[in-house]
Amino acid sequence: AHVRTVGPCSDLFLWQIAVVAVMCKPHRCPHISFTGNICVYCPGGPDSDFEYSTQSYTGYEPTSMRAIRARYDPYLQTRHRVEQLKQLGHSVDKVEFIVMGGTFMALPEEYRDFFIRNLHDALSGHTSNNVAEAVRYSERSSTKCVGITIETRPDYCLKRHLSDMLNYGSTRLEIGVQSVYEDVARDTNRGHTVRAVCESFHLAKDAGFKVVAHMMPDLPNVGMERDVEQFIEFFENPAFRPDGLKLYPTLVIRGTGLYELWKTGRYKSYTPSALVDLVARILALVPPWTRVYRVQRDIPMPLVSSGVEHGNLRELALARMKDMGTECRDVRTREVGIQEIHHKVRPYQVELIRRDYVANGGWETFLSYEDPEQDILIGLLRLRRCSPQSFRPELKGSVSIVRELHVYGSVVPVSSRDPSKFQHQGFGMMLMEEAERISRDEHGSRRLAVISGVGTRNYYRKLGYELDGPYMVKDLYGPGMD
Structure with missing residues (x-):
């Protein structure tokens, strides 16, 4: 070295950066038209038990509730959140946006432009006619937009999508991977292949983006050892190697296909202790150049029928690592x-x-x-x-x-x-x-x-x-x- x-x-x-999470309007999952259904574990969306929520959210997460209060208006979501952070004593000189709410890049171009334009305008105070103008004024704004993170899927991370996101001022992508096993992707109805994941990582990094992967341990038909093996593969295989990770252990939520499997005894979650063990083993594998952003979803516990039972999973896993004599060397730690x-x-x-x-x-x-x-x-x-x-x-x-x-x-x-x-x-x-x-x-x-x-x-x-x-x-x- x-x-x-x-x-x-x-x-x-x-460096004080205010993270402002915003949500796009509820829309159907783009792969329904190809596969006939959504992923088996996915809650939310316009057709779900949680009607006014976006895909993969319940409407009861803090970000969802703020978005619903603002009727999913991007300008109001930004202004309200910035004001709220200011009142809580946070510095809001530098703002980083996270665009949540399902696959943003699957929405019509006109709506996407409207949404991004309003995010920049909410910081600069200017009313723009297009994204390019909004970006120009945002550049000179006293409240700086230091980055925009967009949630997407590998099949909505192609060259045209990446070019659009660059024009928005986006610098980081969160790509839903969930599993590196083809059979698991097929059985959970992901609607894309693992090869598509590798290709999207390659394209995104070659365009300069930071790549954060969403991964789900405890999916059906995987098991503890195979779960650990997939993370060894994920961090060591050059076809993956993300810059960041959001670890979302599988949750069973009412109204999903997984809920039906769980109810009929065809799916069983890991015990709380086994899950802490697994997360501890995963965190020990993380290389020093990768950042673990999250270790669980912020879905309220009363909505979870089976899965994570503790709200402080990372803390419990780090304590378990001490007992095991291992340590987490990710960027955040x-x-x-x-x-x-x-x-x-x-x-x-x-x-x-x-x-x-x-x-x-x-x-x-x-x-x-x-x-x-x-x-x-x-x-x-x-x-x-x-x-x-x-x-x-x-x-x-x-x-x-x-x-x-x-x-x-x-x-x-x-x-x-x-x-x-x-x-x-x-x-x-x-x-x-x-x-x-x-x-x-x-x-x-x-x-x-x-x-x-x-x-x-x-x-x-x-x-x-x-x-x-x-x-x-x-x-x-x-x-x-x-």
């Missing part, structure tokens, strides 16, 4: 804010750590500033040497792409000998410098692109990047540097 030491640290400032809150631990000796791996047809480099002694993560950068199959014109030829830059804390060194040492140089800038060096000297790239949230484009302009399509791009060989 390439290592650079920074020195003793104090005075920690966290190690990030500086979490470490300070839970363990009162602050970084002392910070180094630049580099991890390289192959994933989805490309060469990935995970750069991070860490305190290796205490295993604390301060900032990270995901760099990719795109595969030759990259479909975006801006990324063709010798181009590398930064898929994520995130600094969890800015650390200022205390050094009487050299007080100015780090005063004007942040970790983000140093990570970008190293990414430029690797792209030029090792990848042999002529240009470096960044998939940037609309509101963070000016940060990259200060580093010499210019807008090219939806990306911020810099020529690595200036005049006379060939």
Whole structure:
């Protein structure tokens, strides 16, 4: 690993990002027309017992209830939530949207444009006529949109969908995978193949997106050992290897096909203790470049007939890992804010750590500033040497792409000998410098692109990047540097 030491640290400032989850209007699942039905475990949707809810939600989740109160109006959902976060004492200078409510990309283009336009307008205060105009004004807004995450399925993550999402200002995708087994995908009526999952990961990463996978342990006809094996495959097979994971153990909910199987004794959930064991074993497998965003759904417990019985599953799994002598080294567990809150631990000796791996047809480099002694993560950068199959014109030829830059804390060194040492140089800038060096000297790239949230484009302009399509791009060989 390439290592650079920074020195003793104090005075920690966290990047405060307000996460605003919004929901699109209820609509039928797109694969009903192909398979004749929805997935066996899926609650919600316009035809379900939970009438006014979106597909795969019950209408009783906090985000669902806020959306229903706003009658699914994207502008009102955003304004209400931002105001609410402000009143709770959160900083709302930087906002990240999560677009929930089933497969957003299956909705008509006109509705999607209306929805995204209103998200940007709710932050900028401008009334736009189209998405491009909304994005332009959002760029200059005092409340910055630092990213948009969109939930989708592998069959709605094709080239045209990815290009649309880039134009929206989206930077991260949450793709419903659920299982890496073809027989399970077929038996649960997923409506797509596992091969489609691998292809969607490849296309998405080659377009610069961060990829978060939704996975469901405890599906019918799988069993404990096969569940563990699928996560080993998921993290070690280069055809998968996601950047993030949302772990959603299977829930039995009234009105689903799975409920009928459970009622007639043809499906049985793991016991609470076995489920904690399984989640503990899964978390021990997570590589240090993957972030586990969630460990269970936020569906209210009274609506769950069988499945997860505890609201603090992650906490129980981490406690079980201590007993087992294993540890979770995912991004979230190690990030500086979490470490300070839970363990009162602050970084002392910070180094630049580099991890390289192959994933989805490309060469990935995970750069991070860490305190290796205490295993604390301060900032990270995901760099990719795109595969030759990259479909975006801006990324063709010798181009590398930064898929994520995130600094969890800015650390200022205390050094009487050299007080100015780090005063004007942040970790983000140093990570970008190293990414430029690797792209030029090792990848042999002529240009470096960044998939940037609309509101963070000016940060990259200060580093010499210019807008090219939806990306911020810099020529690595200036005049006379060939």
